[in-house]
Amino acid sequence: MKNKLMAAVEEPGxxxxxxxxxxxxxxxxxxxILEGEKERVQIFSGLIISxxxxxxxxxxxxxxxxxxxGVERTFPLHSPKIAKVDVKRSxxxxxxxxxxxxxxxGKDATRLRERKKKTPIVAPSAVPVNTPAATGGxxx
Amino acid sequence: MVLGLLGLKVGMTQVFDSDGKMAPVTVIELxxxxxxxxxxxxxxxxxxxxxxxxxxxxxxxxxxxxxxVASEFSSKRRDSMKQAGVKILEKANCEPQRYIREFRLAAAxxxxxxxxxxxxxxxxxxxxxxxxxIGTTKGRGYTGVMKRHNFHGLPAAxxxxxxxxxxxxxxxHASNRxxxxxKKGHKAAGQYGHERVTIRNLDVVRIDTDKNLLLVRGxxxxxxxxxxxxxxxxxxxxxxxxxxxxxxxxxxxxxxxDVKKK
Numbered sequence: 001m002k003n004k005l006m007a008a009v010e011e012p013g014x015x016x017x018x019x020x021x022x023x024x025x026x027x028x029x030x031x032x033i034l035e036g037e038k039e040r041v042q043i044f045s046g047l048i049i050s051x052x053x054x055x056x057x058x059x060x061x062x063x064x065x066x067x068x069x070g071v072e073r074t075f076p077l078h079s080p081k082i083a084k085v086d087v088k089r090s091x092x093x094x095x096x097x098x099x100x101x102x103x104x105x106g107k108d109a110t111r112l113r114e115r116k117k118k119t120p121i122v123a124p125s126a127v128p129v130n131t132p133a134a135t136g137g138x139x140x
Numbered sequence: 141m142v143l144g145l146l147g148l149k150v151g152m153t154q155v156f157d158s159d160g161k162m163a164p165v166t167v168i169e170l171x172x173x174x175x176x177x178x179x180x181x182x183x184x185x186x187x188x189x190x191x192x193x194x195x196x197x198x199x200x201x202x203x204x205x206x207x208x209v210a211s212e213f214s215s216k217r218r219d220s221m222k223q224a225g226v227k228i229l230e231k232a233n234c235e236p237q238r239y240i241r242e243f244r245l246a247a248a249x250x251x252x253x254x255x256x257x258x259x260x261x262x263x264x265x266x267x268x269x270x271x272x273x274i275g276t277t278k279g280r281g282y283t284g285v286m287k288r289h290n291f292h293g294l295p296a297a298x299x300x301x302x303x304x305x306x307x308x309x310x311x312x313h314a315s316n317r318x319x320x321x322x323k324k325g326h327k328a329a330g331q332y333g334h335e336r337v338t339i340r341n342l343d344v345v346r347i348d349t350d351k352n353l354l355l356v357r358g359x360x361x362x363x364x365x366x367x368x369x370x371x372x373x374x375x376x377x378x379x380x381x382x383x384x385x386x387x388x389x390x391x392x393x394x395x396x397x398d399v400k401k402k
Contacts, residue, residue, distance in 0.1 A: 003364075005150045008351055009167050013155050032160070036392075056153055081160040 010056040015078050019085035021060075023048055024093035029062055029075060030083040041083055044073055047091070049098035051077075063101060070102060141246040143253070144371025145171045145264055146193035146239050147354065149275065151364045155345065155355065163357050165345050168273075170261040170354040170370060175253055176209060176232050176240060187245040189253055192237025193367075201236035209234050232256040239367055261347050261354050270375065272340045275361035275368040279334030288332040337361040341375045 021027055028045045046064030049072070053059050058077040063070060075082055147170035154164050177190035198206060207213040211231040221228060232255050253259075265271060285291040285307040293305045307329070311322040322328075343357040360368055 003150055005169060005351060005353060006153060006167060009150075009155070009165075009346075009348070009353060009355065010153055034159075056155065076162060078156070079160060079162070080156055 007055070013056055013078060018077065019082070021048055021085050021087050022090065023051060023096055023098060024091035025087045026089040026091065027062065028086040028088060029073075030086065031075075032081045032083050045088070046071075046073075047098070047101070049101060050096075053077075063098075141244050142372050142374070143189065143243050143245060143249070143259075143264060144272075144369050145173050145259060145261065146191055146241055147171065147368050147370055148194075149360060149362055149364055149366050149368055150353070152359065157345075163345055164359075165355040165357055166360045168354045168356065168360070168368060168370060169352060170265075171352055172258050172260045174232050174234050174237065175255050175257045175259070176237065177229065178249060178253065178255055179242070180248065187248055188242045189245065189249055190240060190242045191259065192232070192234070192240050194238040195235035196238040198236060205236040208240075209236055230255045241369060243369075243371065260349065261352060262349050265344055265347060265354065265370070265372070267344050267347055269344045270341050270373040271344055271356060271370050272338050272373045272375075273342060273356065273360040273368050273370050274336065274338045275366055277333045277335055277337050277361040278363055280332040282330060283332040284329045285327060288329065289327040291327070341373050 025048045026045070027048055028043045031042045031044060032039055033042045044062060044064070046062040048060055049063045050061040051058070056076075056078055059074050060077055061072055061074045063072045065071070147168040150167040150169050152164065152166050154162050156162055171193065173191040173193045175189050176192045179186055179188035179190065181187060192209070196205065203215065207215055207218065209232050211228070211233055213231075218228060234256070280287070284305050286293050286305050291307055294300050294303050294308060296304055307327070310326060310328070311319075313320070339358070339360050342360070344354065345357050346355040347353070348355075354370065356370075362368060
């Protein structure tokens with residue numbers, strides 16, 4: 001259990017609306033970037049291969065293939081620089097960590113994932129809803 | 141020689157600042173501390189304030205601890221002092237305190253630092269200030285040189301026999317001018333940890349007045365729940381937060397100019 005005082009310190013920094021996604025989702029991570037005085041949004045799209053930590057320390061890792069080279073970025077879930085995480089496509093996975101993808105080469109490595117059998121019955125894909133299908137894969 | 145406060149280390153976490161930058165911070169439950177005694181030049185030959193932190197149950201405190209904070213207290217010694225007409229020192233009149241430490245001062249303390257005064261984090265520190273944190277490191281017991289001094293040990297193979305974590309040679313006639321014994325201060329196995337350590341020059345990231353919390357950037361000695369003393373840093377030439385922000389801005393601007401030139 002986390003110390004109460006510790007929780008009190010972290011609480012104001014935690015996002016009220018945590019981005020909803022699952023392991024195996026193809027996502028666009030919208031990241032705020034400060035260029036000089038101007039702020040713009042940069043998008044990093046890829047596959048969620050891991051999510052770990054709790055509270056303020058929660059991080060998620062996005063993997064993509066750039067020019068044949070695997071690129072992974074790990075983001076703090078609660079960072080104010082992360083504007084939003086758009087789920088583009090959901091993959092069917094049987095692992096909490098998809099590190100085995102690192103060993104795969106070529107087309108069948110990252111991009112081709114089995115699609116989910118059923119999309120959530122009620123919800124349109126844009127709205128995150130706590131259907132059993134949406135929450136089932138999450139550890140917490 | 142500055143006034144500080146007592147606190148307990150709560151633990152480490154990370155917070156985002158207004159720029160969205162992440163900072164590793166240690167949370168300290170700091171104060172409120174009560175002034176139990178004021179040391180004066182005339183009486184004690186030095187200036188200091190004695191602070192108490194965290195109440196202790198009266199039934200768990202010994203009589204000396206109870207009498208230290210109570211002006212109305214009957215003991216053989218105090219009664220006889222009273223009879224003899226000796227003046228008893230002013231008392232804070234609070235619960236017995238669990239932790240009591242003195243902070244030495246260069247001069248007589250200000251008038252508001254009288255016995256019984258309560259000090260909180262925001263009265264002594266402000267955000268952006270640099271502080272020193274004094275604590276007792278985690279004790280590791282009697283350890284060998286590899287753990288204690290980061291020696292490399294001896295080879296695992298190549299004919300090493302039963303000597304893999306030893307220090308090797310400790311002295312020679314050449315290095316020690318023929319004294320025949322190791323130099324003073326030679327690194328060797330021994331007690332590691334459980335010593336008083338000061339970590340200097342840590343940034344104060346946040347002060348929580350409701351919960352009496354102080355967040356400093358970086359790690360501090362000791363386990364979670366360990367007692368620490370926090371005081372303004374004694375390092376010199378520390379720029380103010382404003383000056384540092386200005387310097388950073390200038391740096392950023394400089395970078396921008398470079399980019400344009402290219």
